[in-house]
Amino acid sequence: MATFHFDLVSPEQVAFSGEVDQVDIPGAEGDFGVLAGHAPVVAAIRPGILTVTAGGSQRKIVVLGGIAEVSEKGLTVLADVATAATDIDLQSFAETITTMEQQLPGKVGDELDSAIARLDHYKSIQHQLNTTAMH
Numbered sequence: 267m268a269t270f271h272f273d274l275v276s277p278e279q280v281a282f283s284g285e286v287d288q289v290d291i292p293g294a295e296g297d298f299g300v301l302a303g304h305a306p307v308v309a310a311i312r313p314g315i316l317t318v319t320a321g322g323s324q325r326k327i328v329v330l331g332g333i334a335e336v337s338e339k340g341l342t343v344l345a346d347v348a349t350a351a352t353d354i355d356l357q358s359f360a361e362t363i364t365t366m367e368q369q370l371p372g373k374v375g376d377e378l379d380s381a382i383a384r385l386d387h388y389k390s391i392q393h394q395l396n397t398t399a400m401h
Contacts, residue, residue, distance in 0.1 A: 268302035271340030272318065274327065274348055281327060281348040282318060289341055290317040291334050300334075300341050307336045311343065313387035315351060315394050326351035328391055354395055363388050 267287050274282040290299045292314025311332040318325045332345035366385045373381050 269320075270300075270302040270304075272343075273340070274316070274318075274329075274343045274345060276332075276345045276348040279348075281345070281350075282325070284320065286318055286320040286341075288319040289343075290319075291343070292316060292329065293334070300336055304336045304341075306338070307334075309334045311345065313384065314391060316343065316345075316348075328354055328395075351395060356392075356395060359388075359392055359395070363392060 269285040269287055272282065272284065272286045272289055273280065288299055288301050290297060292312050294310035294312045311329055311334055313330045316327045316329050318327065328349050328351055329345040330347040332343060334341065334343045366388065370381055
């Protein structure tokens, strides 16, 4: 399988840089996979789990939004937050969800719609982190 260069960068760190076989991205308009030779594209990322496949192994990384750009040089993801799924504190993540739920009654209109969508994404991440496939 052909490989391509992938960089995953957040404000705090370069979370990943190297040659990969495939990257599956939680896109704002739907999940999509990138392989070598993918057409150039720029896409918004929603909170979710990004999966990096390289050398037959997979690495799962929680991203909380950002931008993905595929070019002739490879794939670059600029993530708001990027944390290895194995490094996520499940208790703390659950507390964040509880706090988000408690703040919903104070929101109205578009702000409420946005908060509900973000909460749904966080709950989806939590569900994926709690499944046996992640361990």
